[in-house]
Amino acid sequence: MSEGVIPFSLAENVLKRIDVGIFVLNKNFEVQLWNNFMVHHSGHQAKDMLGKNLFDAFPDLPKPWFTKKVNTVIMLNNFAFISWENRPFLFRFAHNRPITGGADHMYQNCMLMPVSNDSSKPESVCVVIFDVTDTAIATTMLKDAMERIADISNRDGLTGIYNRRYLETRLESEFDRTRRYGGTFSMILFDLDFFKKVNDTYGHLAGDKVLVEVARRMSDQLRTTDVVGRYGGEEFALILPETPIEGARVFGDRLREMIELEPVIYDNTTIPVTVSMGATEYSADLASYDKLILQSDVALYASKAGGRNCLTCYSPELETIAASGAKH
Amino acid sequence: MTLAALTNDQRDALQELTNIAMGQAGSSLATLLDAFVDLSVPRIRVVEVVELPATLSDLVGKNNLVSAVRQSFQGYLRGEAIIIFGEPGTHALADLMGYEGELAESGQAELLLDVANVLSGACLGGMMEQIRNFTETHGPAELSFSMPSIMVRDVPAAQIIDPQKVQWTHSLLLEVNFTIKDRNFVAHLTMLMPEDGIEKIRGIVDEFIAAF
Numbered sequence: 001m002s003e004g005v006i007p008f009s010l011a012e013n014v015l016k017r018i019d020v021g022i023f024v025l026n027k028n029f030e031v032q033l034w035n036n037f038m039v040h041h042s043g044h045q046a047k048d049m050l051g052k053n054l055f056d057a058f059p060d061l062p063k064p065w066f067t068k069k070v071n072t073v074i075m076l077n078n079f080a081f082i083s084w085e086n087r088p089f090l091f092r093f094a095h096n097r098p099i100t101g102g103a104d105h106m107y108q109n110c111m112l113m114p115v116s117n118d119s120s121k122p123e124s125v126c127v128v129i130f131d132v133t134d135t136a137i138a139t140t141m142l143k144d145a146m147e148r149i150a151d152i153s154n155r156d157g158l159t160g161i162y163n164r165r166y167l168e169t170r171l172e173s174e175f176d177r178t179r180r181y182g183g184t185f186s187m188i189l190f191d192l193d194f195f196k197k198v199n200d201t202y203g204h205l206a207g208d209k210v211l212v213e214v215a216r217r218m219s220d221q222l223r224t225t226d227v228v229g230r231y232g233g234e235e236f237a238l239i240l241p242e243t244p245i246e247g248a249r250v251f252g253d254r255l256r257e258m259i260e261l262e263p264v265i266y267d268n269t270t271i272p273v274t275v276s277m278g279a280t281e282y283s284a285d286l287a288s289y290d291k292l293i294l295q296s297d298v299a300l301y302a303s304k305a306g307g308r309n310c311l312t313c314y315s316p317e318l319e320t321i322a323a324s325g326a327k328h
Numbered sequence: 329m330t331l332a333a334l335t336n337d338q339r340d341a342l343q344e345l346t347n348i349a350m351g352q353a354g355s356s357l358a359t360l361l362d363a364f365v366d367l368s369v370p371r372i373r374v375v376e377v378v379e380l381p382a383t384l385s386d387l388v389g390k391n392n393l394v395s396a397v398r399q400s401f402q403g404y405l406r407g408e409a410i411i412i413f414g415e416p417g418t419h420a421l422a423d424l425m426g427y428e429g430e431l432a433e434s435g436q437a438e439l440l441l442d443v444a445n446v447l448s449g450a451c452l453g454g455m456m457e458q459i460r461n462f463t464e465t466h467g468p469a470e471l472s473f474s475m476p477s478i479m480v481r482d483v484p485a486a487q488i489i490d491p492q493k494v495q496w497t498h499s500l501l502l503e504v505n506f507t508i509k510d511r512n513f514v515a516h517l518t519m520l521m522p523e524d525g526i527e528k529i530r531g532i533v534d535e536f537i538a539a540f
Contacts, residue, residue: 076356079447081475086438109475 021108021129023090024115025070026096029054032124038089041093060092073112073125082110094321095133107136159215162229167237168289170227174239175289176280186248188238190256191276193308195234198271204276206266210273213264218255237296245281245313252277252311260309276303280314334374334530341533344373346502353504356450361440361508368505368519370451374526375501377434377494381486387503387516388414388485396488397444399476401452404459404469405528407496407521410479411444412488414514439478447517448474449473451502459532462539496520497502500529 015022016036024033034049044057055063073080082090084107095106103291109130114122126300154166162170174185192214194197199207213232217230218236240248264271278299280292299314306312335343347369354367375383386396396412452471459469480488502517 072360075359076446077450078356078446078453079473081441081445083438083441083475083477085477086441099405111475 002183003061020131022126022313023049024124024126025054026124027074029067029070031057032128037129042091058091061090062087066090066253070125073114073140074122077114077122079114080112081107084109084132087126088136090129092130095131100287103133103137106131107133138217155232159212159230161215161219161236162227162228167227167229167231167239170239171237172289173294175282175286176240179284182242183242184282185239185241186243186245186254186279186281187240187292188248188277188279188311189231189293189300190236190252190275190311191239191300191304192234193274193276193304198273202266202269202271206271209266210264210271214259214273214275217258217262221255221258237293245279248279248281249311249313252279256309256311274309276300276308277311278303278314334533336536338530338533339373341537342500343370343372345455345458345533345536346370346451347456348450350452350502350504353447353450356446357443360446363468363508366507371503373501375499375518376501377489377497377520378491378493379503380489380499383501384412384488384516384518385484385486388514390486392485393482394485394488395440395481396479397440398477398479399444399448400474400529401448401471402474403471404456405452405471405521405525407519407525408522409444409448410488410518411447412485412516412518413440413443415482437478440478443515445473445476447504447515448476448519452519453516458524458536462526463532463535494520495522497523498526500526 008143018035019037022035023031023290026032030164031049031052031054034044034046038044038049039046042058049057055061057245063177069080069082071077075144089105089108090110091108093106093108095103109132111130113126113128115124116122116298131187131285154162156163169198178185192210194208195210197212211230214236218238222228222238225241229237231237238252239249243251256277257285259274260274266272278296278301280295280299282292286292295314298318299312302312302318303310350367350370354365357367358365384394393415394412395415396410398408398410400406400408452473456469456471473477499518500519502519504517505516
């Protein structure tokens with residue numbers, strides 16, 4: 001290829017008509033070049049812009065930040081970039097898909113290049129603006145879809161509360177967080193009493209209705225940081241961050257009473273429901289989070305053995321009851 | 329792999345080349361961050377991409393979480409630069425920018441991108457400048473950079489790169505120690521490129537050795 005020089009008029013035409021925004025600023029932020037893309041989207045004619053201070057023409061620009069960005073490009077003689085993911089736009093332009101868009105402005109990626117008339121030290125900065133609205137919308141939709149999928153995969157299909165997989169993940173992260181930063185948390189494992197009898201007496205649809213209703217009532221009572229999930233068939237679990245065991249007992253008992261006091265109505269039939277609960281609190285000497293599950297299971301077993309419809313807090317002595325029970 | 333490791337002489341020369349290039353990076357960063365920045369002499373080596381996860385994991389520490397920024401470059405050399413920051417680095421930078429406690433998510437991302445962009449620009453741009461100074465054999469030594477983007481946030485170092493998914497076979501791995509306002513942290517700059525890129529660098533290095 002010959003080292004041919006591109007005719008000036010050709011280069012100028014290309015620059016003018018290309019479908020990306022191009023403008024040049026000198027060190028005083030006076031505009032030295034303003035192409036058609038900029039004209040059409042900003043409504044400012046090139047003849048009005050040339051020689052004019054950019055911030056005077058666009059008072060809404062984030063001045064300190066953009067000044068620093070431009071100055072750095074000149075000082076370091078290095079490219080700089082601005083991504084729509086950090087700042088949706090430099091100029092608030094309308095975008096060209098008002099019907100299919102769902103965005104109220106053009107998303108922009110910007111590239112800043114040091115330039116000069118000859119090849120000596122840069123004295124100006126060329127800013128290139130790309131319309132990335134399509135990409136931004138697609139990315140945002142994809143992100144939303146991924147979040148929805150993640151949420152669906154974390155939830156129990158019947159009750160809509162979290163599933164076991166998610167519960168364990170949360171339990172593990174709560175355990176690690178507490179271990180790292182201190183504090184405490186509790187968990188409660190609980191089980192519907194004689195649930196098999198509900199299914200046998202009233203049918204599985206009634207059983208399902210009971211599960212859904214219990215899940216709904218609990219969800220209504222939770223603080224925003226609490227997590228409730230269906231651990232297994234008729235077994236549920238609660239994770240209560242920043243809650244010592246006394247608090248867990250009070251909270252758990254309230255839930256238990258609430259469930260007991262209001263029977264579930266299914267198909268004009270009143271189904272009495274009670275739950276047994278086992279609670280335990282984080283302790284620094286536990287090797288891993290699953291020890292908490294074992295402990296609350298032991299406490300839950302004690303509640304069952306103690307006549308059901310009650311809450312037991314874990315203590316090491318309970319282990320012997322559980323062990324003797326397991327033999328039978 | 330057909331590519332033999334660099335000889336000792338070649339490695340020394342490459343080290344020298346990057347030293348000069350990175351000499352400016354310290355002052356560039358100081359300008360960007362508006363604070364005194366001390367940059368150690370970088371350590372450089374050629375690493376095969378398959379070995380990269382293990383190498384990075386060793387360098388950063390198996391249990392430490394890192395964030396990484398990627399940026400592609402083309403022209404005289406082509407490839408992808410990946411800049412890796414440990415957790416302390418992210419926090420040191422955040423402090424520096426005057427954010428008390430929590431740095432807004434997008435502000436932190438922008439900061440990582442800016443610093444990464446300056447590092448790769450200074451390193452690769454500086455290398456091009458050195459190359460222009462002593463050779464024209466391989467064509468005009470100029471590069472252009474594409475927009476950097478965040479690859480990962482807070483993951484173990486071994487998970488940054490999945491060699492199975494990487495087209496490049498080799499990488500130049502550069503380890504840079506920073507000190508900013510009495511806080512030390514390390515950033516790792518790795519430049520992944522195809523095998524012919526490494527061969528090109530080998531050629532340049534040989535010329536560099538011959539020239540001095």
